[in-house]
Amino acid sequence: MQDDFYEHVNGKVIKEKKAENEGESWDNFASLSDRVKEQIGSISKDLKDNVDKYEDGTVEKDVAKIYKTALDTEGREKAGYGTLAPYLEAIKSVDSIENYLQVLGEIRKELGKTSLITFLPEVNPKNSEKYALFIDEPNMLLAKDELEDEQGITDIKTYVMSILEASGMEGKESEEWGNKLVDFYKDIADAALSKVEKNDVKLTTNYLTDEDLQAKLTNMDVKKFIADSGFESFENRVVINTRMLEKINGYLTKDNLELLKQYTTIALLNDFAPYLNNKFVEASAKFNQIENMETEEKAWESVKTLAEFEIGEIYAKKYFSQEKKAAVEKLVSDILAGYKKHIDSLDWLSAESKEEAKNKIDNMAVKIGYPENYTSFVKGNVKSTDEGGTLIENAIAISKLKAASEIAKGTKPVDRGEWGLSPQIINAYYEASGNQIVFPAAMLQEPFYNENASYATNLGAIGAIIAHEITHAFDDAGSLYDDKGNYRDWWTAEDRNSFTERAKKFIEYFGSIEAVPGAKVDGELTLGENIANTGGISVISSMLENDIEALKEMFKSYATSWVSTMSDDDTKAQLKSDVHAPAKVRVNGVLSATDAFYKAFNVKPGDKMYVEPEKRAKMF
Incomplete structure (x- = not known):
């Protein structure tokens, strides 16, 4: 136990699951995903079989209408591009960069779709009461690291060719454009931010005026493009990746016009491919790795995308009780109170910074299960096949x-x-701009939460995740925002310096851990998540104080919740791109840095789990 707590707690399950899944990766999220899939499947079957029992105006009726059109494969073939056709024709007819940008703006304004220049309305970092216009990286179809991988290049070329051929282009021509577009995506990805850079708030929060933008985007009329896109009423512009502006500007030339037209066509068809005819559906399904689904399942996938929150509303009503909501809210309240008490015990924070931190906790919004009010883009806005x-x-x-x-x-x-997440999504998050934690209903069930389990067991499973998300308010990114969600460094200079030094220790501590033979954790990439993991466990440990048996139960529950059968090769791939440390590191690495773990299980020098006190990574 003191040598490998993760293996001691999970060894039997790992062996069983490896046999059951024939070597494929498995974890508790996969188990929960299967359960939620069954729950959502029950909803889809009910909507399909009982569409007529629901009254007009109900969320069930609206979702059923979309589902009916999704199942109408003949109608989808006949519909063709529908009213998407004029947009595709407009792209095809472009004869100048000015005209191209005008069409790009119209597509963003009317359809909300982007390609070369991505506009997003997000909370203003310096004034969280208002929205700012964020300028993000171009639509690349795949992430930067995937476009630097041989398999990713193969996948994107195959997909681009499939989309072009589905739209009527001959094979030889589609291959030529496939090669050109792959080179384009790779070149754009070269200027894109790495995952470490994306976590750097200072690097990604760049306020630029229209004049600043114009100086960098000399091949376009910035103000006109913003107006054409519909965003002229936004006061502030925030650029996420300033070096990308030069790359974009370089492509805005007449010589690149045909390339840009094909690129934007692909981007638009990619957005709507799941809703078009079978050729597009199959191309999209293969690219998104759902090609093995039955036709009916693929149809439902398209409905899930279009009516995400509407399905979430149905899901929450059916599977998330008011009693469970109240119980989880009580647990969150306990952890928030425990967090404030824990902050007071920290010996490296000044009284001034402690008050700011506790104020942030006092003002943290807690969202459990489902939104109080749903915003629907479906209600009264869709038609069944019966309605044409x-x-x-x-x-x-x-x-x-x-x-x-x-x-x-x-x-x-x-x-x-x-x-930001609908109720049926298995995830949770902390949002710095809103100073809020969000836990959708689907996350709040076994194996992470059990209404009949002991307090310590739930504290080690869902409680650790709750405390983890709260700790993101104080990690390397979240700590730069105040209680109102404004981008403001509220720390004293001395405390910020101490934070920075401790962060370096985190990078060193976790970066020294060999996750699998020959591959260590990237301490810099995983910094924020490691701070959240260790901080969360420290807080819930402090809540159990001197109850050794409860501590033992909690730690075992924590280890159980992160059981995984991931192969060494998959783990190595995860280490390169995932901001989360692998499951075993998330347990053993975190617990070896947690003082209460030593107390609970009498871990001593000589045990493999033992780390000298001065070398343990600690922040909160």
Whole structure:
């Protein structure tokens, strides 16, 4: 136990699951995913079989209407591009960079879709009551690290060719364009931010005026493009990757016009491929690795994308009780109180910074299960096949309403009730700009939360995740925001310096851990998550104080929740790109840095889990 706590707790399960899954990776998230898939499957079957029992105006009826058009394969073939056709024709007819940018702006304004220049309305970092216009990286279809991988290059070329051929291009020509576009994606990816850079708030928060932007984007009229896109009412512009501006500007030349036209066509068809005919659906399904699904399942996948929060509303009503919501809220309240007490015990923070930190906890918004008020882009906006509706027209109608909603944010205060995840999603997050933690309903069930389990068991499973998300308010990124979600360094200079030194120790500590033979953790890439893991465990450990048996139960529950059968090769791939440390490191590495673990299990020098006190990574 003191040599390998993770293996001691999970060894039997790992052996069983490896046999059951024939060597494939498995973890508790996979187990929960299977459960949620069954739950969502029950909803889809009910909507398909009992569509007529729901009254008009109900969320069930609206989702059923979309589902009916998704299942209508003949209607999808006949519909063709529908009212997407004029946008595709507009791209095809472009004869100048000025005209290209105008069409690009119209597509963003009317459909909310992006390609070369990505506009996103997000909370203003320096004034969290208002939205700012963020300028993000171009649509690359795959992430930077995937475009630097041989398999990723093969996948994207195959996909681009499939989309071009589905749209009527001959094989030889599609291959030529496939090669050109792959080179384009690779070149764009070269200027894209790495995952470590994306976590650097200072690097990604760049306020630029229109004049600043114009100086960098000399081959376009910046103000006109912003107006054409519908975002002229936004006061501030925030550029996420300033070096990308030079790359974009370099492509805005007449010599690149045909390349840009094909690129934007692919981007638009990629956005709507799941709602078009079978050739597009199959190309999209293969690219997104769902090609083995039955036709009905693929149809439901398209519905899930279009009506995510509507399905979430149905899911929450069916599977998440008010009693469970209240119980989880009570647990969160306990952890928040424990966190404040824990902050007071820290010997490296000044009284001034402690008060700021506790104030941040006092003002942290807690969202459990589902939104109090749902914003629907589906209600009254879609048609069933009986009403002459088609899937592509429903998709376009929803996209247009979403686009209009985004543009309207320029003159509205920030909606604090908005959720970034729908209730049926298995995840949770902390949002610095809103100083809030969000836990969708799907996450709040076995194996992470059990209403009949002991307090210590739940504390070690879902409680550790809750405390983890709270700790993100104080990690290398979250610590730069105050209690109102404003980008403000509220630390004293001395405390910030101490934080920086401790962060270096985290990078060194976790970077020295060999996750699998021959491959160590990237301490810099995983810094924020490691701070959240160790801080979360420290807080819930302090809540159990001197109850040794409860501590033991909690630590075992924590280890159990992160059981995984990931292969060494998959782990090595994870180490290169995932900001989270592998499961075994998340248990053994974190617990070896946790003083209460030593007390609970009498870990001593000579035990493999033992780390000298001065070498343990500690922040909170």
